[in-house]
Amino acid sequence: MTDFEHIRFKLDDGARESLCNAVAAARRATKSAHAANGLWVAWKALETADPDGSFVLTSRELYWVGKASRPEYWRDEMTMTYVMADIQRQFNEWSMGGSK
Numbered sequence: 278m279t280d281f282e283h284i285r286f287k288l289d290d291g292a293r294e295s296l297c298n299a300v301a302a303a304r305r306a307t308k309s310a311h312a313a314n315g316l317w318v319a320w321k322a323l324e325t326a327d328p329d330g331s332f333v334l335t336s337r338e339l340y341w342v343g344k345a346s347r348p349e350y351w352r353d354e355m356t357m358t359y360v361m362a363d364i365q366r367q368f369n370e371w372s373m374g375g376s377k
Contacts, residue, residue: 284339284371287331292360295351296342297323299360303345315341339368 288296297320304316319334319341326332334342342364351357 283333283335284368285331285333286364286367287329288360288363290330292356292363293323293326293330293332295356296345296360296364298352299350299357300342300345302350303347306350312341312344316345319345339364 300316300320300323304313304320307313307316315337319338322334322338323332323342343361346357346361348354348357
């Protein structure tokens, strides 16, 4: 995946909101300006979802979303596991030839 490729993800509103909150929490917790900037860009991509709830991430944004997959950034570990597994599933489908 190059920096120019985009992947469209679809999460239900509750899952997307939980992911947004986790990315925001990771941004607040970081001490690195570089990480804070990357997490902010990823948060904005999640925040600007289409009316159907889908959103587009570049590889760089997906990297920063992955950095927010630590239990301390989520309301509970079960939600984190569910949402991140769904993101992983959709990425795997994309990488195997789905809507590139």
